[in-house]
Amino acid sequence: MYKIVSKTSLAHKETLFEVEAPDIAAKAKAGQFVIVVPHEKGERVPLTICSYDVDKGTVSFAFHEVGKTTKQMGCLNEGDCLLNVTGPLGNPSEVEKFGKVLCVGGSIMIAPALLQVKAMKEAGNHVTTVLGCRSKDFLFMADEAKALSDKVYVASDDGSIGYKGLDFLKDLLKTEKFDRCVVLGPVVMMRDVSEITKPYGIPTIITVTPIMVDGMGMCGVCRVTVGGQMKFGCIDGPEFDGHQVDFDELVQRQRLMLPEERLSSMLWEMHKEHEGGCKCGRNKA
Amino acid sequence: MAETKPKPKIKKEAIEMPKQEPKVRVKNFNEVALGYSEEQALEEATRCLQCVKPQCVAGCPVEVPIPEFIKCIKEKKYAEGIATIKSKNALPAVCGRVCPQEEQCQVKCVLGKIGEPVSIGRLERYLADWERDHGFQLPENAKPTGKKVAVVGAGPAGLTAAADLIKLGHEVTMFEALHLPGGVLIYGIPEFRLPKAIVRNEVAYIQKLGVDLRLGNLVGRIHTIPELMKSGYDAVFIGSGAGLPQFMGLPGENLGGIYSANEFLIRVNLMKGYAFPEYDTPLRLGKHVVVIGGGNVAMDCARCSMRLGADVCLLYRRSREELPARQEEIENAEEEGLVCKFLAAPLKFTGDEKGWVKAMECQAMELGPPDASGRRRPVPIKGSEFTMEVDTVIIAIGQTPNPIIQRTTEGLVADPRRGTITVDENGKTSLEGVYAGGDVATGAATVISAMGMGKKAAKAMHEYLMSKK
Ligand SMILES: Cc1cc2nc3c(=O)[nH]c(=O)nc-3n(C[C@H](O)[C@H](O)[C@H](O)COP(=O)(O)OP(=O)(O)OC[C@H]3O[C@@H](n4cnc5c(N)ncnc54)[C@H](O)[C@@H]3O)c2cc1C
Ligand SMILES: Cc1cc2nc3c(=O)[nH]c(=O)nc-3n(C[C@H](O)[C@H](O)[C@H](O)COP(=O)(O)OP(=O)(O)OC[C@H]3O[C@@H](n4cnc5c(N)ncnc54)[C@H](O)[C@@H]3O)c2cc1C
């Protein structure tokens, strides 16, 4: 059992959990993820590590309520327990002194992107951070980003805060030289950024989030095509060269279970209303 | 001259074990084979000749004292019978169900020369199930030795090594990467062949012996082997299995609806996808499923798919004679409605506009001269291409060892081609104090061979630990 020691609401349906897991905290590095099994009948959900505290023995991860499992997790509170948290999984990010680094975090992945910002700073890089969100109501951790980075830009899909869309990056790259770019966010955004950096030859590292089951190389559902070769997102990744990833296939493979996921989520919502509030998936320490 | 007593006539046929009817069982995930009643077990036990030099024992990789335990059944000393088995085999309820007895102990039974061999597996299962109904008897562990051992992987190899080491008085911690213990027994072999309650029970027994089981611990990421050795473990046993799925490298293999056998089985068994949406993990299965391969794994995938309501065709590139699956499993699957297509192999997959597989182009094969495995090699027939309409494909062409430990343990010698950890006959690896066994050392094999290696390694580790100051 893994106890939730704190729950923070980041934005509407976007939540951060800090969980007691001393062994994971001791080993976690930027770029790695955990797999959460909320309760006995639950799925295994991969979530990227946002921070870890070796002394307190905790790790944090943030999630966006998109389907049944993440909605169920949204109902949990401080003091509740998760059945299992496995990690750290995946390869840690390559962190060294590159020079000037551009870190782009989008949507819920802003939270783990800041761990990369922190690691890149600690390695002596000059870090420019871009926070992308749907609209101003979905922007979070902007102050943390400012404190950690040398420069921060904000962009939103609707232009309600900061730049509208990511086109401003094209202008930025005309005037500033970057040695490396790191992107975490929705696939479409990672693809767009990779296209923008490509003409400048900036090594661009993206974090793929394919569907996963075990997260340790046993099932192959996480396969992605990188430079024409089949790779497993969980053990070969999750970070890959954004100029080599087959994004169309990645998008398509993420949607494989969509009808089932919708059904599952709908049934759960109905059940929840029927029961008068959510009582599911709750484990006590 | 003393009168010779007339010898009791030996029944040539074994007592059949009751099974669920094919029409019924193909609609559920309950166990197919129902087990002997006491009467049936007693009758089958009387068939055993109690040979003085039992051949069956020589055929068993862990040398279970077979005639002795069968004698116990005859005398209705069931508790003694199960203790006799457990002196050599910590997982009898599992082995009684899934061991290929027809190739091991039973093939050596002298009764086989005049009729059917004694049903050793069924009798083993009878005693194990009897014990489950009557409660465990725990053996006494030896005096604590003060030595600490780490066991990596809670599959049959790890469970056996852990049980033996703790009985010898060592302190044992078992690290398992998944959120449930059992290895292939829990994630691979389906409920209808091996009920998960039985696996849980066997694991509970090993925990009751005192083994500290830590789930969700992927060794190599959370602790590496050298870190374990440094943090106070005196020896390590690696039983991390062969779970890395193989793909064919064909065009269209990443389309939706194309599963590795492991993905399919993990969704169905470990995550109970057959009970979706009560359980949260979905499994999308079409009406026309093709399983590619011909081993036990392929049979399990096919039989699960039929239970989920699909029409299933098995595509195998050699002929029926070469099918590597157990005869019993092939018969069971065919009774349940499996259609087999022999001498054909896929060439490529094509998909619909949503990226879901809709057709598979294949090529017919003929058998050429034998290859390295001794089986006749399939050779493509030119111009024989044909197309099958499919909406789900399960690729069951084999697994190779899980690679994470090999990648993260400096100095651990592994076979670069097969990915197996290199060991001597006692399971000793290239690193001092580090042993390995089971599928990670042999490549995909059997439950009992994994257990056999776990046992041997435990013995060698004990000697190593006791020789160290
Ligand atoms: C390595 C890795 C790291 C991840 N890190 C994070 C993270 O830090 N925070 C976070 O919120 N999410 C993260 N994800 C995605 C997260 O795992 C999924 O959103 C989650 O599994 C959804 O579960 P669900 O049951 O609630 O929704 P489901 O019912 O499974 O899915 C609902 C919707 O989400 C989509 N979806 C499903 N899986 C994914 C996926 N892997 N990526 C994108 N969309 C998906 C489906 O197409 C569907 O539209 C990560 C995924 C991976 C593989
Ligand atoms: C579908 C299927 C059906 C089969 N049917 C039969 C049958 O009928 N009869 C038979 O005799 N054999 C059968 N087999 C083969 C048999 O199951 C295996 O040979 C046997 O399970 C091997 O045991 P093992 O302990 O070596 O490995 P496994 O059972 O694979 O267990 C390895 C364990 O180690 C864990 N692990 C892996 N890496 C790590 C790590 N880094 N850290 C921590 N834990 C880790 C895994 O999660 C797993 O739980 C079948 C196999 C499959 C896949």
Ligand code: FES
């Ligand atoms: S998630 Fe199963 S192999 Fe990557």
